[in-house]
Amino acid sequence: MPKRNSYTADFKLQVCAVAAAKGNRAAGRQYDVDEKSIREWRKDIERLQQINPQKRARRGRKVGWPQLEVYNQMFIKQTQRTIGGIKTHRFGNTNIPEIIPVFDIKDATFDIVVVVTDKLERLAGNLDTLKVPLENYSKIDKAFDKQPVLISTDAVPSGRVIYAATGPLVRDQDDVRRFADAAAAGIKRALSAGCKRPLFVCPNDETFQQSRMVSNLAILQSLYKPIELHEAGKALEVDALGLWFSADQTETNKILNDLIALEQGRIVARDIGGSDPERMTAAKVLAYLENAFKDSSVKVSAISDVDTLTKEYPLLAAVNRAANTVERHKARLIFLEYEGKQEITKTLFIVGKGITYDTGGTDIKAGGVMAGMHRDKCGAAAAAGFMKVIDSLKPDHLRVVAALSMVRNSVGEESYVADEIITSRAGVRVRVGNTDAEGRMVMADVLCHMKEKALEAVNPQLFTIATLTGHAIRAVGPDYSIILDNGPARNLNTAQNIQESGEQYGDPFEISTIRREDYEFHKGKSEYEDVLQCNNSPSTLTNRGHQTPAAFLIMASGLDKHGKDSSQPLPYSHIDIAGSSGPFPGLPTGAPIVALSAAFLFQQNQLTCKSEPI
Structure with missing residues (x-):
């Protein structure tokens, strides 16, 4: 963030709140403000705190600090406190409000109650007080179960209740996302009503x-x-978010721990994936991750030296050539590593596509289709976010290595071009067919590196995650990830397990299959090359446009030597999140963090994950 000579009062308050909790230096790094300014701002606050409210108001106007109470609230939210044995939670990232577990629907802390369910009969026990006013309102408004409705009632201290119905839940087409849709609509209605401290209520549902x-x-x-x-x-x-729970303290802590771990991961993914190409250059992604994983269980390292990249990752280096002429756009290959403290029983290797901006290269994205290509780094962003979840839950028996290929596909005099033949790390001669197929290029050599590590690892599985093809969106629509297994991964039912986990948690997957035609498509067309990187048509106009890239990654990385007929088979799955990564304009979703966490962390939580509160 560029340095400024003037700042809003709200900004100063926010910086000082972080400084009070974490120190001036940490706040300065987070907000790019010099420590001298922070010290002066904090002295102003201290002076205001020492005078009475009436004088404070007058003095506040003079010095430009009229919102001291806001600061006090912000400082409280930098810490954790305990209510009835349950911790309230505050993210290190001040982008999220304080989360407060609530057991009494009549808690006066909140200024509105938002209810999400499919039928009022579920409002039992502590929630019974809401049933009568909602039933009465339903008799006068036919839209009651079709859109969020706001009613005035003395059933809760705030006098306001929003009811957001899920709609039917038992039809063939219904899934758990009905709850997500209703919850999002309900909280947006609360915000439009001017609420700052909503209490969210979602009774248990036996179906989902x-x-x-x-x-x-x-x-x-x-x-x-x-x-x-x-x-x-x-x-x-909002200043705080209340979440209603039953009186089961153990269940409450478990749900909060998992929720906060997932959201911390999704924040990382959204921050990296959604930010513009200058805010999240490869170098700035590295700086962001070094801060995100500071003093954590995840080790961060990176390769930036162009000679090393050219020697060890020649396909990635080819894409980097044009960007390498601009200092701030140079590539970074970032490694994030976690190892549980007990005997390792499972090892995951993840490669994320991190194209910070995709011009298409010399096969330029013309006709206005380049807009939005800062989102081409969402695969790497999701891999980093998954590592943040792992850092929060700290599974004892799991080892995970994530490699993020952060490269800008620029166009210029140093650009790589179609017809070039480049020998991959695996010794495979690759003919470039289209420079706009850069994603598979920046991942193939890194996947080869992960393959080499996997051969020495305990119970390994390899993954690539990428916003790789428009064909994925054409094939299954904009809200679904696609997963494809090689033979060894299919023997483990990897795709099915991840699909089932995603189905439970509202992070849906469709399964595709890598076929013989996909390998044939990428075979070299002459004796010059072993493999053809791509044809010169968009994936949306290519038969099997989202399946063939998985075959290319297998062939270019040398994983075809480790299929189910090998003496050393290696399970590998490719995940295309071109559709599920989120809309533009709009917010990134963080997919497939939730599904991967459900598959590899939550399903075996009792065996591998710590259960104490974060």
């Missing part, structure tokens, strides 16, 4: 066991503030 988690995640998605706005001092729309 993760409905509460899915609803909570949808609310946090709606409340997310892009990092550019956050860094500019834009205030959050």
